[in-house]
Amino acid sequence: MGRVPHISASRRDALRTNLWLVPTLQVVVAVALFALTYVLDRTASRGDLTLPSWVSNGSADAARQILTTIAAAVITVVTLVFSITIVALTLASTQFGPRMLRNFVRDRGTQVTLGTFVATFVYAILALGSIEHGANGDFTPRLSVTVALGLVLASLGVLIYFIHHIARSIQLPQVIASIARDLSLAIDTEVATNTAARNRAREVEEREPARRRAGSRSSTPTAEVPGPTAEAEAPAPASTAPAAAAPATIAAPRSGYLQFVAYDTLVAIAADNDAVIRLLHRPGHFVVEGLPLATVWPAAAAPGVARRLERAHVTGPHRTLTQDLAFAIDQLVEIAIRALSPAVNDTFTALTCIDWLGDALCKISARWNPRTVHRDAHGAIRVILAEVSYERFVERSFDKIRQAGRGMPAVMIRQLDALTKVLHYADEAQRAPLVAQADMILRSSEESVPADGDRADVRNSYEHFAARLGQPPGVR
Numbered sequence: 001m002g003r004v005p006h007i008s009a010s011r012r013d014a015l016r017t018n019l020w021l022v023p024t025l026q027v028v029v030a031v032a033l034f035a036l037t038y039v040l041d042r043t044a045s046r047g048d049l050t051l052p053s054w055v056s057n058g059s060a061d062a063a064r065q066i067l068t069t070i071a072a073a074v075i076t077v078v079t080l081v082f083s084i085t086i087v088a089l090t091l092a093s094t095q096f097g098p099r100m101l102r103n104f105v106r107d108r109g110t111q112v113t114l115g116t117f118v119a120t121f122v123y124a125i126l127a128l129g130s131i132e133h134g135a136n137g138d139f140t141p142r143l144s145v146t147v148a149l150g151l152v153l154a155s156l157g158v159l160i161y162f163i164h165h166i167a168r169s170i171q172l173p174q175v176i177a178s179i180a181r182d183l184s185l186a187i188d189t190e191v192a193t194n195t196a197a198r199n200r201a202r203e204v205e206e207r208e209p210a211r212r213r214a215g216s217r218s219s220t221p222t223a224e225v226p227g228p229t230a231e232a233e234a235p236a237p238a239s240t241a242p243a244a245a246a247p248a249t250i251a252a253p254r255s256g257y258l259q260f261v262a263y264d265t266l267v268a269i270a271a272d273n274d275a276v277i278r279l280l281h282r283p284g285h286f287v288v289e290g291l292p293l294a295t296v297w298p299a300a301a302a303p304g305v306a307r308r309l310e311r312a313h314v315t316g317p318h319r320t321l322t323q324d325l326a327f328a329i330d331q332l333v334e335i336a337i338r339a340l341s342p343a344v345n346d347t348f349t350a351l352t353c354i355d356w357l358g359d360a361l362c363k364i365s366a367r368w369n370p371r372t373v374h375r376d377a378h379g380a381i382r383v384i385l386a387e388v389s390y391e392r393f394v395e396r397s398f399d400k401i402r403q404a405g406r407g408m409p410a411v412m413i414r415q416l417d418a419l420t421k422v423l424h425y426a427d428e429a430q431r432a433p434l435v436a437q438a439d440m441i442l443r444s445s446e447e448s449v450p451a452d453g454d455r456a457d458v459r460n461s462y463e464h465f466a467a468r469l470g471q472p473p474g475v476r
Contacts, residue, residue, distance in 0.1 A: 017106050019085075019114060026115035030123040030151075034144060038130055041141040056145045060131050060138035063145045067128040070148055074121040077159060081117060085110055088166055096175055096335055102318065103178065103331075107169065113162040120151040172349050176335060180356035183328035184363060186321050191367045198371070247278070248302030252293040256315040258285050260323055263383060265312040267374050270382035275301035277309075282386040284324035287315060325364070329396050332357050340404040340411065350401065351414045357397045358418030364393055365425040391433040398437045407448035409458050412441050416461035423468045431469065438465050 043049040056063070092104050104110070127144040168174050258281050270277045276297045281287055294309065296302045319327045336353035339346040368390070374383040398415060405411030419434050426434060445458040 017102055019105060019111060022108070022111035023115035023118050026112075026119040027122050030119035031126065033147065034123050034126045037127075037144040037147050038141060041130075041139075041143050044143070045139055051143055054146070056142045056149070058140070058142075058145070060133065060140045063140050063142070064128060064131050066145055067124050067131075067148060070152055071121055071124040071128065074117055074124065074152070074155065077155070078114070078117045078121065081113055081159070081162065084162075084166055085114070088170055091170055092175075096172075096338070103175070103182075104169070107165075109162065109165040109169070113158050113165075116155050116158045120148070120155045123151055124148050172335070173352055176332065176349075176352050176356055179328055179331050179335075180359060182321055183325065183332075183360050186325055186328065187360070187363050187368060190323070190325065191369070194369060194371050246299055247295040247297050248299035249292045250294045250296060250302060250306045250309055251290050252287040252315075253289065253310050254315055255287065255289040256317055257319045258283050258287055258313060259316045259318075259320045260314040262312040263374050263385075266309075267376055267382045269305055269308045269312065271376040271380075273301040273304040275305055276382060276384065277305060278384040279386045282324075282388055283322070284319050284326055285386075325368075326393065326396055329357065329360065329393065332360075333396065333400050336401045337404040340401070340408070347408065347410055350405065350411060354401065354411070354414045354418050357401075358421050361394065361397055361418070361422045362425045364390070365422055365427075365430055390430050394433040394437060398441075402437070402441055402444060406444055407450075409445065409449055409451075409454040412445050412449075412458045413461045415441055416458070416465050420461075420465045420468050423465070423471075435469065438462060 040049060040051075044051050056066075058066070088110075089101055089104055093101055123144075127141050127148055130139070130141045130144065132139040169178075261279070261283055266277055266279075278295045278297075280292050280294055287293055293313075294305075296305050321327050332353045336350040336357075338344055339349035339353070370385075370388050372385055372387070373381045374385070376382045398419075401411065402415060405415075416438060419438050422434055423431065442458065442462045445455055449455045449458065
């Protein structure tokens with residue numbers, strides 16, 4: 001049961017990033033709706049049901065003409081909607097970068113619009129096929145025709161919404177804000193997951209007597225886990241694996257980006273084999289088939305772990321945001337450095353990206369507290385995670401933009417302002433990488449900005465940063 005959240009998250013992301021799922025569901029609803037209206041029409045034709053006065057009461061030929069017109073018009077609009085979608089995707093690829101395409105494909109507005117028109121078309125075709133000419137008289141699905149007309153009106157409203165939605169969604173500030181919103185949601189999810197896991201670990205510690213937690217379910221003597229095991233949780237027995245035992249390496253079964261890791265599944269696998277698994281990669285890393293993916297203590301448990309390890313990892317051709325916070329940061333950085341390129345020269349877009357990157361780092365500084373180990377139900381460490389450092393988030397957010405914006409005072413000043421805001425939330429341990437970035441920005445200004453006044457402006461922003469540095473975290 002523990003692996004369900006991660007694997008289901010993987011499947012949800014894969015299902016959301018396509019243009020067929022939502023339209024398919026809407027078509028299914030349209031078929032079900034037609035089945036209902038058809039039954040009611042049949043009941044009314046037998047005289048067992050009286051339809052309201054506002055229901056269409058035309059002849060079979062009139063109904064056929066209406067439905068034919070609806071089907072032809074709707075399929076034409078579907079072609080238009082697809083064309084607009086392709087244009088939007090092409091624009092996104094050229095202006096924002098190819099990695100932004102997934103954001104547009106995942107857009108619910110586009111998916112619902114396509115689904116609405118396709119469902120209306122399918123409904124009209126089904127209603128058209130239900131019209132009958134017989135010896136006992138014609139059968140006219142009057143309620144179905146009326147519902148088809150209602151679906152056309154609804155589709156018209158959706159079309160107006162779609163045009164407005166596309167016009168907004170291709171604007172750079174909107175694209176940047178949506179990426180930042182996804183990053184904020186991913187941070188909230190990661191924080192909630194870590195908090196829940198820590199609460200479970202605390203409950204285990206309170207429930208398990210110390211003498212039981214000091215032992216193991218096997219007869220192997222306990223010892224410290226090899227490698228780094230720092231964990232900001234309550235102390236618990238390290239592992240059942242002897243420190244002196246040599247680890248065994250497990251190779252990656254396929255190449256690709258590591259998208260999801262089901263940590264609870266890994267814990268279960270390690271506990272079943274009385275082992276400790278140390279992951280060498282985290283979501284977002286590219287793994288190569290045949291190269292090390294994890295190490296296992298003791299080595300004798302490696303064959304049993306290797307047979308089941310693939311169940312806990314999802315590898316694909318691209319990165320996703322579910323467990324890879326750095327992916328959204330990289331997306332914002334990509335837009336910024338494209339904007340700073342000589343071919344585009346759009347400084348204001350880069351400044352917008354810096355603002356949102358600063359906002360993300362504020363949230364990470366205040367709330368992000370990653371786990372480094374996962375424990376089993378008895379409190380023993382079973383999985384050691386690949387290290388995720390706060391410093392790396394800061395570097396990814398500032399390095400490339402600082403390098404691309406060399407000689408541009410506006411970019412340097414905005415980066416220093418963002419660093420100053422992050423200082424409001426950073427604790428003492430988090431401040432070192434922020435100071436390093438500020439120092440590099442100042443040096444870059446002194447070396448690359450020719451005008452004395454511009455250098456003075458950058459230096460003034462640096463002094464504001466330095467003044468904030470002297471205050472304790474949380475002081476406004």
